[in-house]
Amino acid sequence: MNDSGKKLRVLIVDDAIFMRTMIRDILEKNGFEIVGEAGSGKEAIEKFTRLKPDLVTMDIVMPEMGGIEAVKSIIKIDPTAKILMCSAMGQKALVIEAIQAGAKDFVVKPFQPSAVIEAITRITEE
């Protein structure tokens, strides 16, 4: 829930529909509203601008534009954007790069549902 008691609105960004479905399922079961899905960094920027979600889950390896580049663009649009990276690429340098780009946290795929919920709770309560 956000400050006004409404469900937190989430944009899910991942090129795999399988993974988007899995994240959607986890979040909906935990009281979040999924306002949109995007399959590339480019689509993520367009949907972020249009849908103004409270939070974005962002993959790194995607066609057209990768997640870290998309984070940089989204942060330029809204420096307060809350973005959680969800990627199988858990290399330290990539985690640091994503955080420096403006992501708030990083969860390595595949993940336990609780890991995603805990990370989102941390981010949204900041």
Added chain:
Amino acid sequence: MNSKGGLSDYEKDILKELSTIGSGNAATSISVLIRKTVNISVPSLTVVEPKKFGELIGKESDIRLAIFSYITENYPSKFIVLLSLDEANRLSDLLIHQKFKNIDFNDEKLIIFKSMLLELGNILISSYINAISEIIHKTLVHTPPQIKYDFLESIIDEFSIINEEEGKEMLFLKNEFAIEGSQFLFDLLFLPDDISIRDLIKGV
């Protein structure tokens, strides 16, 4: 084993460590994904000249699913995961409760099945790339995975595996997982573009 006279024991140890970490990462990832215990056997690792690969892999007329991705920076290379339709169907059954007898990835009914395989490939390939990155202390980013379902002969041709120049080497890993008593097999190929396996691990 290669034109440079075979790997030293130390180099073999590094590669064994790399494959053990990679397979361990892969088993952990699969376990989290399917929410079941996954046991692994020590992967069988071979460093082979690409032109001799055909002798190891099986009959060229066998049909395989190939999920592949490229590292484009630092160490340009190819990663290919090979598995049979039976293995793919059994994994699919565990994950999305879908099985397919005939594969046509243009068929809309296969969208989730294809996406599941691509994500599984992404996670497996990332498991090994993260292991290599850890050992050589370099960041390695790969392209989004793609998929092909074809005769082994065609897959080998597609990646020009047997046409690679003399002296080149590739890593060939045969992996075996056990999930609730059922065995799952998949092969993983790592084919560096410009450097040898030996150069990759030099200085570790």
